[in-house]
Amino acid sequence: MLKIFNTLTKKKEKFQFPYSKKINIYVCGVTVYDLCHIGHARTFIVFDIIKRYLEYLGYKTCYVRNITDIDDKIIYAANKKNESIDVFVKRMIKLMHEDFLCLNLQNPDHEPRITRCMQDIISFIESLFNNKLAYISDNKDILFSIQKYNSYGILSRRIKKCCLNENKSNSVFYFNQSDDFVLWKHRVNKSDPYWISPWGPGRPGWHIECSAIINKFFKNGVNIHGGGIDLLFPHHENELAQLKSIKSSFSIEFWIHVGMVIINNHKMSKSLSNTVLVRDLLKKYDSEVIRFYILSTHYRHPLIFLEKNLNASKNILNKIYVSLLGSDVSSEHSDYHIKLRNIFRKKFFSAMNDDFNTPKACLILQNLSKYITNIKKSSDILLYNSLSKDLIFFGNILGLLHHDPKNFLFSSTNQILASHSNIHIVKKLVRMRDAYRKHKKWNLSDIIRKELLKLGVIVQDKHERSTYKFIYKN
Secondary structure (H helix, E strand, C coil): CCEEEECCCCEEEECCCCCCCEEEEEECCCECCCCCEHHHHHHHHHHHHHHHHHHHHCCEEEEEECEECCCHHHHHHHHHCCCCHHHHHHHHHHHHHHHHHHCCCCCCCECCEHHHCHHHHHHHHHHHHHCCCEEECCCCCEEECHHHCCCCCCCCCCCCCEEECCCCCCEEECCCHHHCEEEEEECCCCCCCCECCCCCCEEECHHHHHHHHHHHHCCCCEEEEEEEHHHHHHHHHHHHHHHHHHCCCCCEEEEEEECCEEECCEECCCCCCCCCEHHHHHHHCCHHHHHHHHHCCCCCCCEECCHHHHHHHHHHHHHHHHHHCCCCCCCCCCCCCHHHHHHHHHHHHHHHHECCCHHHHHHHHHHHHHHHHHHHHHCCHHHHHHHHHHHHHHHHHCCCCCCCHHHHHCCHHHCCCCCHHHHHHHHHHHHHHHHHHHCCCHHHHHHHHHHHHHCCEEEEECCCCEEEEECCCC
């Protein structure tokens, strides 16, 4: 049974919903003031995997991911580019979608923009007023009263001040009014965009946006709410407070948070100028390499970004594709060696059911790939094809192994084969070609020879084995 670590309870819990239930998933999306970076890639690849796996298990899902298309950073960036906010935002959303398409992310079922949900946001704030959780501040902003919401801090477990009662058996939590957060920003600068509300012209605060959208799409609660760990406080804490203030019975069963990306011993951030952009990575690596690299660290752990680790993932994925080169997975699934195949199946799904343990799942892909390579040498073609089909099946659940092996290995973005630093890959291909020649599979051996030649590796055939040499230097 699937178990997921719940940030709210700080423990793994059984995911016990019936398969007939549609699973509601909400993930905080991008604020489109700049290009997407590896932190975005990590978060959304993780939830892409979660969605794929739930659907494999038999669930139907409704995945909502918002777009924040108005805030101070967007206004500043548009002004700096000397663009209207509308033109700037449309361009940035287009670039975001290009990045996500290249990363092979499945589209959400709904992707609401904040500026198109203003009436939902205003109505939500009105409900908070009706429940006496909102008030007008001296500067005309609308604020949420933390002091009037008794359960504030329950998600992040951050308590700023604590006073004990006389017998000291129970804690009474108290927050200053200065801790209250903005629901609606009163328009100050006349050049800024604004919307008309019952409290005058202005625009929403950040935290109210997601709460209003969740309330719009999921009236009866959310099964999974996620985002980066940096959103846990104050963003998600404030979201939960707002939702519970409108409807005390509103339920979010699982909170899932993705760990930070660490670069040079620091959290990746714009202020430190250590941001790694998605599109820069895609110029150097296939999207599956980026995905494999991200999945090789558990989603709850920090991801230490190192270029050498990306290259290591690239080499591993190449070895996996080399093991699949020449396989025929188009035939009907066979029960041949079903016990052996079930061993790998059991290990893979055991890993995924343990809080989406993708590092272990990726290791199982590697081990199965090595086993397939050995089977290939034994010429047990039926078992080789069956295991290859299993490997691709497992990979697809992780959003991997969608390429034709030949196309992946010899693609322009994967020019690693004709490289002395990756000579072990070349050796494997040459040995594979020798095996094909030995079994008189001339067509397959010729394909490998031609493709190696394109990449600058020439093969010279001898009686028992072939030799090779590089005909240019990298």
